[in-house]
Amino acid sequence: MTSKFRIIVITQEEFAENEAELCTFFLRNGVDALHIRKPHSTAENVENLLKKIPADCHSHIVLHDHFGLAAQYHVGGIHLNNRNPHAPANYSGTISYSCHSLTEIAENKQKDYCFLSPIYDSISKVGYKSNFEKKELHEAKQSGILTDKYIALGGVTPKHIPELIETGFGGAAFLGYAWRNPELFIKEIQICCNL
Numbered sequence: 329m330t331s332k333f334r335i336i337v338i339t340q341e342e343f344a345e346n347e348a349e350l351c352t353f354f355l356r357n358g359v360d361a362l363h364i365r366k367p368h369s370t371a372e373n374v375e376n377l378l379k380k381i382p383a384d385c386h387s388h389i390v391l392h393d394h395f396g397l398a399a400q401y402h403v404g405g406i407h408l409n410n411r412n413p414h415a416p417a418n419y420s421g422t423i424s425y426s427c428h429s430l431t432e433i434a435e436n437k438q439k440d441y442c443f444l445s446p447i448y449d450s451i452s453k454v455g456y457k458s459n460f461e462k463k464e465l466h467e468a469k470q471s472g473i474l475t476d477k478y479i480a481l482g483g484v485t486p487k488h489i490p491e492l493i494e495t496g497f498g499g500a501a502f503l504g505y506a507w508r509n510p511e512l513f514i515k516e517i518q519i520c521c522n523l
Contacts, residue, residue, distance in 0.1 A: 334499030338363040348380030355385045365392040446482025451504030469496035486516035
């Protein structure tokens with residue numbers, strides 16, 4: 329492994345009452361990046377969330393929507409998707425993307441990092457099953473396709489981290505598992521990653 333194994337948390341789609349406090353808690357306790365993914369939100373709603381998160385945390389935030397807020401709040405990056413497939417003109421921050429097959433990886437090599445999913449059966453999406461066999465992932469690592477530029481997403485829990493490191497992933501992204509019990513999640517991450 330050439331770099332630190334990254335821990336990323338993705339927000340739930342709906343806003344929660346104490347969400348800003350939990351986002352801050354994650355970022356101040358070992359989470360490397362927080363992806364704000366609110367596909368049905370308005371720019372005003374996302375901005376209200378950003379305003380409640382301390383400014384010193386903004387450089388670790390990645391937006392999935394409302395890219396106009398990126399420069400205004402000095403966030404760390406944007407995540408391209410079907411709703412927002414292109415970065416704004418003159419954008420110079422981090423760009424990430426999501427892939428759902430090893431074939432897609434070749435098409436997104438220019439991104440700073442990429443989610444690959446679903447690696448395991450999803451915790452937050454019912455019926456969203458793993459799309460990869462362990463053998464297939466190991467072969468992708470051996471052939472240089474799967475590198476530490478790729479972040480495992482989908483059904484990931486802290487207990488999977490050693491296996492993900494061995495497989496060649498550069499990090500893990502958490503959604504359902506992180507939000508079920510944030511304090512327990514952070515304790516498990518700190519133990520798994522020796523933080």
